[in-house]
Amino acid sequence: MNIIVMVKQVPNAAEVRINPETNTLVRDGVPSIINPYDMYAIEEALRLREKHGGKVTAITMGPPQAAEALKEAVSMGVDDVVLLSDRAFAGADTWATSYALSMGIKKIGSYDLVIAGKQAIDGDTAQVGPETADMLGIPFVAYVRKIEEVSLGRMVVERLMDNGYDIVETALPALITVVKEINEPRLPSLKGKMKAKSLKITPWTAKDIGANESKIGLKGSPTQVVRIFPPAPRGRREILSGPIEQQVDYVIKKLKEQSLI
Amino acid sequence: MSVRVISDKCTGCGTCVTACPFAAIEMREGKAFITEACTICGTCVEVCEFKAIEKEMETGPAKDLSAYKGVWVFAEQHRGGISSVSLELLGEGRKLADKRNVKLSAILLGSGVRDKAKELIAYGADIVYVADDPALADFNDDAYAAVLTTLAMQHKPETILAGATAIGRSFFPKVASTLYTGLTADCTALDIDPDTGNLLQTRPAFGGNIMATIVTPNHRPQMATVRHKVMKPAERNDARNGEIIDVKFMQSGEPRTKVLRTVEEVCETVNICEADIIVAGGRGMGSAKNFQMLEELAKLLGGAVAATRAVVDEGWIPYSHQVGQTGKTVCPKLYIACGISGAIQHVAGMQSSDVIVAINKDPDAPIFNVATYGIVGDVMEVIPLMIQKLKESRS
Numbered sequence: 001m002n003i004i005v006m007v008k009q010v011p012n013a014a015e016v017r018i019n020p021e022t023n024t025l026v027r028d029g030v031p032s033i034i035n036p037y038d039m040y041a042i043e044e045a046l047r048l049r050e051k052h053g054g055k056v057t058a059i060t061m062g063p064p065q066a067a068e069a070l071k072e073a074v075s076m077g078v079d080d081v082v083l084l085s086d087r088a089f090a091g092a093d094t095w096a097t098s099y100a101l102s103m104g105i106k107k108i109g110s111y112d113l114v115i116a117g118k119q120a121i122d123g124d125t126a127q128v129g130p131e132t133a134d135m136l137g138i139p140f141v142a143y144v145r146k147i148e149e150v151s152l153g154r155m156v157v158e159r160l161m162d163n164g165y166d167i168v169e170t171a172l173p174a175l176i177t178v179v180k181e182i183n184e185p186r187l188p189s190l191k192g193k194m195k196a197k198s199l200k201i202t203p204w205t206a207k208d209i210g211a212n213e214s215k216i217g218l219k220g221s222p223t224q225v226v227r228i229f230p231p232a233p234r235g236r237r238e239i240l241s242g243p244i245e246q247q248v249d250y251v252i253k254k255l256k257e258q259s260l261i
Numbered sequence: 262m263s264v265r266v267i268s269d270k271c272t273g274c275g276t277c278v279t280a281c282p283f284a285a286i287e288m289r290e291g292k293a294f295i296t297e298a299c300t301i302c303g304t305c306v307e308v309c310e311f312k313a314i315e316k317e318m319e320t321g322p323a324k325d326l327s328a329y330k331g332v333w334v335f336a337e338q339h340r341g342g343i344s345s346v347s348l349e350l351l352g353e354g355r356k357l358a359d360k361r362n363v364k365l366s367a368i369l370l371g372s373g374v375r376d377k378a379k380e381l382i383a384y385g386a387d388i389v390y391v392a393d394d395p396a397l398a399d400f401n402d403d404a405y406a407a408v409l410t411t412l413a414m415q416h417k418p419e420t421i422l423a424g425a426t427a428i429g430r431s432f433f434p435k436v437a438s439t440l441y442t443g444l445t446a447d448c449t450a451l452d453i454d455p456d457t458g459n460l461l462q463t464r465p466a467f468g469g470n471i472m473a474t475i476v477t478p479n480h481r482p483q484m485a486t487v488r489h490k491v492m493k494p495a496e497r498n499d500a501r502n503g504e505i506i507d508v509k510f511m512q513s514g515e516p517r518t519k520v521l522r523t524v525e526e527v528c529e530t531v532n533i534c535e536a537d538i539i540v541a542g543g544r545g546m547g548s549a550k551n552f553q554m555l556e557e558l559a560k561l562l563g564g565a566v567a568a569t570r571a572v573v574d575e576g577w578i579p580y581s582h583q584v585g586q587t588g589k590t591v592c593p594k595l596y597i598a599c600g601i602s603g604a605i606q607h608v609a610g611m612q613s614s615d616v617i618v619a620i621n622k623d624p625d626a627p628i629f630n631v632a633t634y635g636i637v638g639d640v641m642e643v644i645p646l647m648i649q650k651l652k653e654s655r656s
Contacts (some may be wrong), residue, residue, distance in 0.1 A: 060333055063297055064526075088489050089297070090296075090297030094434070121467075125445075129434075134435045137371045141402075142402075145580075162534060163525050164525040164581060165526060166400070166521075166523050167524070167588065168523040169518065215366070218301060221443075222477050222480040225300050225303075225474070226302075226461075226476050228282050228474075230470075234631055238634050239635035240634065243641075244636075247637070248647055248650060252650055252651070253656070255616070259615065261538070
């Protein structure tokens with residue numbers, strides 16, 4: 001079973017913040033990591049390979065330093081990596097990113113399954129998975145929390161929904177995005193780390209993947225960011241003290257005044 | 262369009278390097294250098310005191326977007342009930358349509374749902390396109406996307422909105438991909454630029470630490486998914502008139518995916534995203550048994566129970582109740598956080614609630630930073646007292 005995992009290198013979002021006074025981003029010492037959801041995608045791909053054989057290839061699009069994310073994937077056990085890196089890809093929104101990834105995946109060649117995390121924690125859009133699936137012309141299943149069964153040309157998975165979950169059967173090849181419930185990602189192995197260390201990654205450019213120049217990067221992106229600003233601060237805070245009963249009475253009174261309860 | 266450094270004016274002060282939200286500016290040979298991580302957001306242009314950075318606007322001929330008219334709302338239904346976020350979108354969609362002086366349409370898909378079209382008209386739709394077909398009984402990405410894509414190609418709406426639900430976020434990208442247009446996920450505010458008709462789509466990023474306004478200047482339709490509870494629901498008026506248009510669903514060949522079975526996993530009937538009041542618990546509740554107290558409190562208040570990731574990992578409540586970065590994002594009128602310390606990952610999912618009551622015995626718990634009212638005390642003491650007081654005030 002040949003599996004392609006789509007990964008993204010992201011800043012550790014929990015540590016990214018805007019300084020409300022200067023309206024600038026505080027990112028001193030914010031490290032780059034593999035998008036946490038993509039770690040589940042890598043782990044699931046490795047588990048499927050262990051069960052069914054085949055090969056796992058990780059693909060990412062980003063600046064040259066995104067190679068670090070691919071090396072981390074190799075240290076976990078991924079067989080092969082593809083880095084799409086070219087100034088022409090810069091400024092891509094989800095559509096243009098999906099287009100480049102789909103062209104890269106087509107160049108990799110035959111595959112049975114593409115896996116990605118349900119969303120990236122920097123943009124949180126959850127769009128690159130389904131858009132890439134559409135461009136590859138393969139079916140898509142979102143929020144997969146369990147792969148129940150894989151057989152020739154088909155797969156049965158559990159898809160998380162707002163009120164529970166669906167058991168979904170899909171034809172293969174397909175693209176699925178996974179949620180954290182699906183597994184516990186492994187730590188890198190020593191052997192993997194050695195392999196990653198000596199790995200030379202030659203990026204694929206827009207030309208290499210035969211991308212139409214008008215569909216990549218900023219030029220190919222339908223959306224544009226026009227403004228970035230910090231969220232509105234929350235209103236007045238009242239942190240109470242004193243006897244519990246007094247605090248509870250006060251809060252209930254306040255909530256009633258605002259017709260909240 | 263691009264952002265360019267004017268070398269002569271750049272003093273190498275580095276202000277733009279720290280200001281760039283995307284770490285896309287470096288100092289090279291004492292001057293600012295814009296790398297390929299640039300998203301053309303323009304933050305650097307604003308912060309540069311020396312006017313040494315400029316944003317070059319698109320120079321190519323503008324595409325003809327005038328053929329695209331009208332606002333569409335995807336009316337999501339679950340077992341025949343219209344989801345609350347769809348009613349909120351009809352309220353917002355009505356406003357946008359009135360500003361553009363165009364019609365508001367709703368798209369209704371499902372099996373045995375045609376009756377609901379009248380309801381959508383009462384909530385503000387001028388036109389309802391209904392595809393009622395047994396093949397649409399379960400949510401199916403391919404089928405839903407096929408219907409919406411075909412309709413959008415025929416009727417050319419200017420704007421299409423859906424709730425940022427599991428369903429909306431799953432199939433809208435497929436439609437946007439096929440139509441080669443922009444889609445903005447998880448919006449919390451929408452407006453229209455009166456000159457261009459561009460939809461100004463504001464959404465949080467980086468777990469809610471940053472807000473971004475996004476437009477789709479040269480493509481139509483402009484598509485967005487919108488979070489629960491951020492827009493005011495439309496008011497029902499059964500006297501309103503509208504047109505119902507039946508749409509035939511054409512299944513092309515054997516479906517590629519199908520739902521074999523659906524399992525409902527929500528303890529009460531309320532989906533936490535749709536609840537006006539949420540009572541949420543963290544590990545500070547101590548045990549699964551103590552956690553049940555929250556259900557009593559939620560019931561009294563007519564709300565839903567939610568939890569942190571730690572509690573879900575402990576198995577005290579199913580995942581569908583999890584709030585936070587790896588769970589759901591909620592925006593109720595009242596959020597009562599019980600024994601929740603306030604880790605950033607949890608706060609990201611609930612900080613836009615209208616009123617937040619936090620109960621924690623640690624006065625330094627970070628949850629108090631986002632609390633409207635903070636009760637400093639042991640949850641095991643506070644919650645039973647709250648339950649008792651609420652019962653007393655009602656009898």
